[in-house]
Amino acid sequence: MSKVSIELPATASNDASLILRALNASNQSKVAEQLGVDPSTLSRLKNDKKSNDLTEVEFFTGLLSAVGLKVVNANDVYCSPEVAEATRVFLSNSFSSPDYMRILFK
Template identity: 60%
Template sequence: MSKVSIEMSASARNDIARVFNALAQANNSVLAERLGVDPSTLSRMKNDKKSNGLTELENACVLLSLLGFKVVPKTYESLDRETAASMFHMMKCYINRVESVDDLFHHEISERKEELGYGSPDIKKA
């Protein structure tokens, strides 16, 4: 293992794993075409190690990590720290209120669920 990969941050290693997992699931010929390169060029970017022991794609992931970026899927959504802290506080307060599993069930409501709009009065129990 090269010195660079030993010093690589956990964030960079995670980014590399995400990129290579996505590449394993993608059609590399289509990706190469969209990049405007031959499929063999994309293959070399993934597989050919440079003098530091990393491939071009691994080097790109490490560089992004060093610059303070991280690689995440487009479908991920982000919360700012303040919003996440507020949500965490609310959840923690709720959980601290619960003393037993019975506190999670509201039998007094289940008898009135149709009246409260939670069930359909047309559906009969079997």
């Protein structure tokens, strides 16, 4: 079987980097234990290239990107673009009111 190299979208590449940095900063033996696998399995997920020239971590971040998902830190807070826009409008209207600003920054 011939190798077919693909290039990951930037978002998938960034997600793979985020996962790899988190893995490298963690106790991989404990992570493997939590997953019920041998630590060498994690190493293979990170390092072994498959026929498409991607590691399994890269493949799964590419899959997430292809279906419109992304990887974020567990402590990050998410809001939709609609909520962000509503917040922007609310704040711009609120900050134009001197009374509101006095109450807000008492």
